[in-house]
Amino acid sequence: MSKAPVVAIMGATGAVGVELISILEERNFPVAKLRLLASARSVGKKMKFRGEEITVELLTHDCFAGVDLVLASAGGSISKEFAPSAVKAGAVVVDNTSYFRMHDEVPLVVPEVNPGDIAKHKGIIANPNCSTIIMNLPVYPLHQAFKVKRAVVSTYQAASGAGATAMEELKQETAAILEGKSFTPTVITQPYAFNIFPHNAKMLDNGYNEEEVKMVKETKKIFHDESFKCTATCVRVPVMRAHSESINLEFEKPFTLEEAYAILRKAPGVTVWEDRANNRWPTPLMVAGQDNVFVGRLRRDETIANGLELWVVGDQIRKGAALNAVQIAEMLKF
């Protein structure tokens, strides 16, 4: 970067917005000025950045004058409406919502996988779905080495994917259930305390939900490989902020477990973590707050010729959203 950009966060008060502010601070991202944009409900709220109080302003079509970088995380419909205004005002938008992800002219980027796509942007760069990013980090280097013929994935997704209000509601609902009280949820409208359920994303005609289809379609775009075959089952579990994934890979080429471990040990953004003697593996609580995606339990699936099972856990708010967006921004020139 040649000069520090003026940065605006759209959706500053949400789970990802709060994390964006703290990651900009942690990573010492050059910021000439930080502006926090949100809906009328949050206007006037004060949030801290580098020891300074910043007042949340109203998000409008005219608010982007002088802004160089927008980090957007206020929902797909908000990005659809306001991102073009930001681009018109001269800003680059790193959009954390799903709205632009599959648009042909919008790069969809996991910096460890396809950093070269960033330069192709026309004002908007999309941040992939959290489950996609977390799967892509360990799978991409294995795909490069052994070519994935087919992936079968089951997820164990945290409340944070549904936002800060869902996280708070899960706590309140759990406390109520433990006290034998009834609870009427408003964010996740089915029982969530001590329960799991197939992901509440919109159902499609083929029986998959949108979250599952995102994992498949986005991965093809990020890997630049339309032949990548993947089927997913996405499930919410009563966990706060890290997603886990049980991933079964069938490779074209033969491999050894030693080779697979070696590839993952040097893969960017990946931490191989195992305590085999004590039967301990990455868990959501262990990985919460971590930048890297944690991987373990590599084992050969003997039901096919070149089969590998692995267990993957990543912080949904960080690498699954805010961190990935800031990493993209770090690769931009201002």
Place this chain on the structure above:
Amino acid sequence: MSKAPVVAIMGATGAVGVELISILEERNFPVAKLRLLASARSVGKKMKFRGEEITVELLTHDCFAGVDLVLASAGGSISKEFAPSAVKAGAVVVDNTSYFRMHDEVPLVVPEVNPGDIAKHKGIIANPNCSTIIMNLPVYPLHQAFKVKRAVVSTYQAASGAGATAMEELKQETAAILEGKSFTPTVITQPYAFNIFPHNAKMLDNGYNEEEVKMVKETKKIFHDESFKCTATCVRVPVMRAHSESINLEFEKPFTLEEAYAILRKAPGVTVWEDRANNRWPTPLMVAGQDNVFVGRLRRDETIANGLELWVVGDQIRKGAALNAVQIAEMLKF
């Protein structure tokens, strides 16, 4: 049955023991006399059966005189030690532990799948692992129709699999965490509240844990099909008493979704439950206390020729353990 048997429950005070008593009562199982056997710690405890108080007696090698049927659920080492004494005294043992399951001379039975094996017993009949039973109910009729070439399974397992003490500990741990207090677990010795972790069963040299291997080996024995290929990832989730399974099946033969639904709708022990319009599917809380295994979300996996994804939920304590054992007992002659 020609005469009502004298029934003894080994491990009467555990989660499965308590359920056994209530299922015998519910199903009006003919019982001439019920005896409750347990370790010294529980002796003298009183439990209700058909309105009558029964006092827990000490389990000893000599306690089986006059007993016709033993329902054993006190752990593998207890069954190993005491089941032969029960058989010697003339009783038939339906053993809910893992100890005898893979012994050649011991039938391993899911009544809806291989009821014919019951007659081959030599005193002991084994009840399969809970995750195995729950998978077998919907998979067996599909396997008969289309022949499973390969199954990839990921589980979402409840606390009840680790016993009543694990269920109670999960509640206490969750309450402590919500109050910001520390908690030292004694049953599940890693963080479980708002967390998930790969199943804590013993790790084997091939990287799978015993729970995963049980699902594969037991299914082959129950299906009488050593060619049945299955790979499993078993995970514990903070849920009380029902297990969920994400099952991906590859069939030898072509199928239609309509055929698969029709087969499951008439499959014994299976309930197809979906509320597609509201994006609702079977969940652990919905299925807790139910006899049947609930199935939904059938969808074609387009990454292979004959691929089917399905979502399965079953009560671990009932069909996964106590109910299956009582169903076996109902098929015995006394």
